[in-house]
Each structure stands twice: as structure tokens, then as C-alpha cells.
Amino acid sequence: MAGFDTASTVQSQVPAAIDVWGAPAFWVRYFYPCYFTSLSSDAVNECVAIWDGNSGSPHLGAVSTPTQSRLDGTSAEGQADAQTFVSALINAYTTVGPLQLPTNGTLFCWLDQEASTSLSLGYWNGWAGYINGYAYAGGHPFHAALYCNPFAAPPNCSIIDSTSADHCYAVWSSEPLRCSNSLSSPPAWAAESCSNVTTYLWQFWDEGICYNTNANVDLDVGHPNTNYSSYCFYLSSKP
Amino acid sequence: MVGRPRSGRSRAACLLTVVVAPLVLAGAGCANSVDAHSQAPVSSPRASPSPTVTSGPAAAPCRTAELKVALGPGGVAAGSWAVLLEFTNQGPATCTMTSWPEVYGVTAEGVAMPANNRSGAMDGLDVLGVPLVTLRPGQEAGSDLAGSDVSASGACPPPFTELQVSAPGDVDSVTIPAYLSAVSGRLPSCSTLSVSPIHPLSDFSLTGQ
Numbered sequence: 001m002a003g004f005d006t007a008s009t010v011q012s013q014v015p016a017a018i019d020v021w022g023a024p025a026f027w028v029r030y031f032y033p034c035y036f037t038s039l040s041s042d043a044v045n046e047c048v049a050i051w052d053g054n055s056g057s058p059h060l061g062a063v064s065t066p067t068q069s070r071l072d073g074t075s076a077e078g079q080a081d082a083q084t085f086v087s088a089l090i091n092a093y094t095t096v097g098p099l100q101l102p103t104n105g106t107l108f109c110w111l112d113q114e115a116s117t118s119l120s121l122g123y124w125n126g127w128a129g130y131i132n133g134y135a136y137a138g139g140h141p142f143h144a145a146l147y148c149n150p151f152a153a154p155p156n157c158s159i160i161d162s163t164s165a166d167h168c169y170a171v172w173s174s175e176p177l178r179c180s181n182s183l184s185s186p187p188a189w190a191a192e193s194c195s196n197v198t199t200y201l202w203q204f205w206d207e208g209i210c211y212n213t214n215a216n217v218d219l220d221v222g223h224p225n226t227n228y229s230s231y232c233f234y235l236s237s238k239p
Numbered sequence: 240m241v242g243r244p245r246s247g248r249s250r251a252a253c254l255l256t257v258v259v260a261p262l263v264l265a266g267a268g269c270a271n272s273v274d275a276h277s278q279a280p281v282s283s284p285r286a287s288p289s290p291t292v293t294s295g296p297a298a299a300p301c302r303t304a305e306l307k308v309a310l311g312p313g314g315v316a317a318g319s320w321a322v323l324l325e326f327t328n329q330g331p332a333t334c335t336m337t338s339w340p341e342v343y344g345v346t347a348e349g350v351a352m353p354a355n356n357r358s359g360a361m362d363g364l365d366v367l368g369v370p371l372v373t374l375r376p377g378q379e380a381g382s383d384l385a386g387s388d389v390s391a392s393g394a395c396p397p398p399f400t401e402l403q404v405s406a407p408g409d410v411d412s413v414t415i416p417a418y419l420s421a422v423s424g425r426l427p428s429c430s431t432l433s434v435s436p437i438h439p440l441s442d443f444s445l446t447g448q
Contacts, residue, residue, distance in 0.1 A: 005317055007321075008359075034314070035312075036321075063317060068421060068422060069420070112316070112317055114422060115318075115388045115389065116422050117422075117423065147317055149318070149388075174389045176391075177389065177390075179391060203318060203389075206389050206430070207319070208385065208387030209389065210391075216359060218319075
């Protein structure tokens, strides 16, 4: 169960990425707040491209990248960024008719914490508290999750282990890299962790390091005992 | 991010190609262009006065000494970073820029790492190709500079403290600080740098925050 994450639009990477790697089981895309082009900018065409790329597994994961200095900030800043994220998620969901919430009621909502970024407990609780507590579509579908680099200097992602931290449902680890593997031949599960939270997703191939394809995507693989796609949006038909 | 090794052609040869025959630049291998579609003169629309697209002979290539070079907006995305390298024509005359700037990341120890050329840009380059950008005095163009803050070995080398930048075809360079607020510090040196062709700033679809 391997897929792509990209800061580019999906339509700009299909068919290039698929020509290089094959069809992904999922795409992880950026939602506001983020610096690079948000999926919300052209949600329909992005979802059309996801469908065209692999109609057999048309799944969309969601990550947001607030200005990194804010992650060391206050609960209010965390809540504000979470509000923006949830608004963008709902906007995509309501804009793209066939886009569905996960049937298991659990959409992992990734917060991007880069290697050089410190995450404060206050920010995390403001962010995760809002994500986890948001009532929508008859339930609470949004679940706080953290992208992080376990090799980063502490406190890296250990903040989510705090007994007073709002619940983090999943970790997406960027280490270690396995540049000799591919989408069709992902590495045996060996994702690093820096907390007690289960690592569900592993970014094992980074274009900036493993390098030199005609596609602007990183490669990710889900935990072998889970199905990461089931924690993503999915398309019930072509938009 | 997509990168390719730099061409082995000399700067002088590249300069000659740009001045004499910009239309064959892409195929000449001077800057490893593979997908040039826009070889007509393109003017930067952001600066004032409004640029003019001319069909006559191209102006002379911009020289590094006549350019203000600075880092513009930048951001991060799950292990990657990118920043817009901005060039402003500070000279008295109109000049042109095309192909890739030459960029080196330099650490505090003086270690210099060259940036590889790539065709696209992480910074949302909407228009591909290698345009000929005409800059009147005061006008700007840009190039996307990108890298990674994840390391294959777990620990990254010391970050870059400076960038050494040359306009395409120019042997002179300028040195600027390698600071990116999006990473709250110096530019990470975990991976090889990559740089896009020079484009009008309007070609970069930055959404910002």
C-alpha cells in the first residue's frame, strides 16, 4: 500500500509520476494553511487527476503546513491554524461531489512539523483539540496526526507523548530513507518513531535526496498491519 | 523536485548561445533544457512601468553586477523546502535573462555545493520552458531554489550560510545570506540544491499563507 505525496498539483504529476513509478494507492496533498499550491485552489481538477491516475484506488490524504515558527506558539495559534485546515477540508469535500469521507469515520489530518521545527504543547493542544473535537457529517471525522522527523533533535515529535497532550492518532515518519526501493517495491516496514503513537505512514523516498526523476513526488508506504488508504478521502466516481 | 547535472559546456559558450541564438538554446544542451516551449521574449509583469514585449533584437544579457539578487518568499512541505531567488535589474538599461542561474550553497566552513538544474519548480511554476525574460530597469525575474531537510543518513551537514549566485552566462557572482524564515534559520544542506530556469515572477503560482 504505497502512494505519493506532492507539493505540486496532482494534475501536473499525472501522468509523469505514474509513468515513472506506477499507479499510487493514494495521494497526500496540501491544504491550507500551506505555502505551496493548496488542493483547494482547484479541487475538482485535482480529484479528476487522482481518478484518472488510478480509478481502482482513488484516495486523497490531507496535510497542512502552517508557517513553521507558529508551531512553537500558543494554543490560540494552533486553534486558528486548525480552523483554516478544517475549513479547507470541508471546502474540498463540498466542492467535489464524489469526494467521500472515510467509511471508518477516521480521516487522518496531518500537521507538518519539519526537522528544524519545535512543537509546543500549547500549539499542539490548540490544533489537535480543534481537529479532534470538530463535529461534522454526523460524527467527528477529523483526527489529529503528525508528520515529523524522528531523527530531529528533541523535542522532535515527543511532545505528543505528554500526558497532557491532546490525542494524536497517527505519526507519519520521514525516516529512514530507502532510495533503492520504489512504489511497486516498497521497503520492508522499518519506519522510525519518536513517540508511543503508532506510525501509520512512512515517507521512504524523497525526491530531493533520492532524486532525478521527471516527477515531483515523494514515495510513502503505509503500516503493513493497516490500510492507510482507509484513513483518506476517497472518490466514489469520477468528478 | 527534479534535477539534472549541469552541462559541461563552458559559460562562454552558453553566453554566446544566449546572445546570438536564443531559439536554439534548449536544444543546444547549454542548460539541459528538455521541455522548452516558450522561447518568445517574455517580460516581467510585476514591476512598473508595464513591460513591453518586443519582437526586435533582444537586449544584452543581464550581468550579475547590475542585478540585485535576494531571496523572496519560501516555504516547506514534508521534508522539502523551496524559496524564490529574485533578480532585479538595477542597471540603467534593459537586459535579458534566460536559462538557469549558477548557484552554490556555501557552508560556514567554506564548502560550496553547486545547485543542479531542473525543468520544473517546487514553488508552483505554472509555465514550463525556458523563456527569454526581458527586464527593464527595476523589473524582476525569479528562479526556484529547492532542497531537502531530510537526510538519508539521519544527520544533515551544517546548513548553508551563504549563496553564491551568478546570472546565466556571467562569470561574476554575488553572495547573499542563506536565511529562510520558513525553516527559522539557515537553508538546510541535507540534499543537493536544485534550481529552476529563470521566469517572470508571474509564472510562479505562490499561494502564500
